[in-house]
Amino acid sequence: MSVFDGLRFRRVASPVHILDPRIKFFYVCSIFVVAILFPEILPLIVLFLLQIPFVLIARVQKEWIRSLRGATFLAAIIFGSNIVFRFIYAGYTLILPDLEFALAMTLRFVVLVEAFSVFFLTTSPDHLGLALEQSRVPYEFCFAFTTAVRFVPVLADEAETIMDAQKARGLELEKGNFLKRIRNYIPILIPLIISAIRRSLELAEAMESRAWGAIEKRTNLYVLKMKAGDYLLIAISVSILILGIYLRLHAFIPSLSDLLL
Amino acid sequence: MIAVENVYFTYPIGIEALKGVSLTIEDGEFIAIMGQNGAGKTTLIKHFNGLLKPTRGDILVDGVNTKKTSVAKLAQTVGFVFQNPDTQLFCETVEDEVAFALKNFGFKKATIEKRIVWALNLLGLTEYRKTSPFMLSGGERKRVALASVLAWNPKVVVLDEPTIGQDYQQKEKLRQFIIQLNTQGKTVVIVTHDVEFVADCNPRVILMSEGKIVGDDVGKKIFADFNLLTQASIVPPQITKVFMELRDFGFPPDVVDLYEAREILQRRLNKT
Numbered sequence: 001m002s003v004f005d006g007l008r009f010r011r012v013a014s015p016v017h018i019l020d021p022r023i024k025f026f027y028v029c030s031i032f033v034v035a036i037l038f039p040e041i042l043p044l045i046v047l048f049l050l051q052i053p054f055v056l057i058a059r060v061q062k063e064w065i066r067s068l069r070g071a072t073f074l075a076a077i078i079f080g081s082n083i084v085f086r087f088i089y090a091g092y093t094l095i096l097p098d099l100e101f102a103l104a105m106t107l108r109f110v111v112l113v114e115a116f117s118v119f120f121l122t123t124s125p126d127h128l129g130l131a132l133e134q135s136r137v138p139y140e141f142c143f144a145f146t147t148a149v150r151f152v153p154v155l156a157d158e159a160e161t162i163m164d165a166q167k168a169r170g171l172e173l174e175k176g177n178f179l180k181r182i183r184n185y186i187p188i189l190i191p192l193i194i195s196a197i198r199r200s201l202e203l204a205e206a207m208e209s210r211a212w213g214a215i216e217k218r219t220n221l222y223v224l225k226m227k228a229g230d231y232l233l234i235a236i237s238v239s240i241l242i243l244g245i246y247l248r249l250h251a252f253i254p255s256l257s258d259l260l261l
Numbered sequence: 262m263i264a265v266e267n268v269y270f271t272y273p274i275g276i277e278a279l280k281g282v283s284l285t286i287e288d289g290e291f292i293a294i295m296g297q298n299g300a301g302k303t304t305l306i307k308h309f310n311g312l313l314k315p316t317r318g319d320i321l322v323d324g325v326n327t328k329k330t331s332v333a334k335l336a337q338t339v340g341f342v343f344q345n346p347d348t349q350l351f352c353e354t355v356e357d358e359v360a361f362a363l364k365n366f367g368f369k370k371a372t373i374e375k376r377i378v379w380a381l382n383l384l385g386l387t388e389y390r391k392t393s394p395f396m397l398s399g400g401e402r403k404r405v406a407l408a409s410v411l412a413w414n415p416k417v418v419v420l421d422e423p424t425i426g427q428d429y430q431q432k433e434k435l436r437q438f439i440i441q442l443n444t445q446g447k448t449v450v451i452v453t454h455d456v457e458f459v460a461d462c463n464p465r466v467i468l469m470s471e472g473k474i475v476g477d478d479v480g481k482k483i484f485a486d487f488n489l490l491t492q493a494s495i496v497p498p499q500i501t502k503v504f505m506e507l508r509d510f511g512f513p514p515d516v517v518d519l520y521e522a523r524e525i526l527q528r529r530l531n532k533t
């Protein structure tokens with residue numbers, strides 16, 4: 001389950017990990033917005049490179065690369081479908097700008113994956129729940145959210161065990177045509193869903209026996225406070241956002257093929 | 262025969278679970294692999310049917326290197342029963358559950374029918390043939406899982422933690438069943454924490470600790486070796502503990518078997 005590995009949080013003492021999750025989320029959103037603004041490849045390359053220092057400071061390079069590798073399959077699909085549609089649209093010829101456009105779309109996806117993976121790699125689920133709660137989101141929603149995040153790796157592990165168990169009974173996942181391959185996953189999905197339901201019922205009982213929802217107003221052991229680093233990240237995010245919007249409105253962005261040829 | 266030749270295994274997340282394990286399992290042997298959590302027991306047995314392939318070293322199952330063949334092929338020789346039956350049950354009826362592997366292995370329809378009848382009868386599940394496996398109790402589900410593996414009559418049966426969550430009576434039934442399988446010529450490998458269960462079965466015991474094999478002998482020798490057990494964080498069976506305490510009175514310290522213990526005690530009582 002390499003896709004999930006890129007989202008699995010690991011506790012590291014770094015300046016990025018202790019940042020306020022709300023600010024980190026704002027940063028991710030700014031990257032997101034700017035990435036959506038530009039269909040040209042140059043600004044997307046800049047956005048991609050911009051995040052690398054962030055990854056290095058957080059010392060999550062290994063996991064980060066793994067999450068990018070997990071995204072290659074989807075990236076390939078995006079690239080392929082863009083190429084195919086552009087190819088048909090242009091009247092069955094492939095021109096350089098089309099290739100560049102397809103590359104840009106793929107890179108846009110990669111930038112988004114990159115940003116979210118940095119966010120999830122450096123933010124503990126507890127921290128995230130805390131941020132939601134202190135943004136006045138009702139506690140029920142916060143709890144549901146943190147629980148969902150918390151159980152992703154558990155489910156991934158379980159899926160792996162189930163796959164092993166079914167393989168040991170002769171199931172071959174990569175056998176047969178497309179439809180058969182999808183059907184091959186039934187023996188894996190059913191036990192997985194059943195165990196998830198069973199687990200949720202157990203969790204509900206455990207919560208109730210620990211007086212969940214006994215009082216209206218909960219108090220928190222930890223309270224999020226903005227620090228110097230948080231203000232710096234706000235400044236960076238706002239600059240990215242403003243610069244992005246300004247360039248979009250007032251600047252001409254050359255394409256890579258024009259620059260090179 | 263399963264030959265494990267100097268096997269190392271490192272999980273993708275970087276944990277080295279096996280550090281140079283060598284072991285030969287002859288046909289018809291009965292083996293219990295023991296050791297504390299994280300000693301590498303489950304990692305080792307997952308190599309026997311190719312679910313995991315060694316990072317370094319080789320595993321040969323009847324002379325075939327597991328690196329050069331598929332799990333589906335190996336599974337026909339090495340049947341693997343997982344610890345938790347809920348990780349594999351998904352069919353509408355117990356009968357379908359048992360048929361699943363048989364269909365995967367390409368058995369003929371008439372043979373499948375015969376095997377289902379045979380396996381369900383073997384584990385006393387005939388009356389549940391058309392029942393949904395999800396309606397059964399925990400112990401019954403475990404038996405369905407076992408039946409679904411035994412149905413294709415594998416030469417080697419590997420059981421991961423077969424005694425967990427079973428009451429004493431079920432354990433006793435399971436013990437007799439395993440011994441019966443073994444006397445019929447099957448190679449049986451169990452992984453367990455249950456010292457009492459192993460002491461009653463009296464198999465060859467492989468003791469693991471931190472990814473290495475630290476002891477390999479009959480239960481009688483292993484359970485009486487106090488230093489070895491401490492190293493592997495295992496508490497000896499109660500009967501062995503009693504006899505160790507009684508060493509000063511001239512009792513032998515290496516008693517694991519209840520019947521043997523009774524005989525020794527009876528002899529002593531008759532003398533006085």
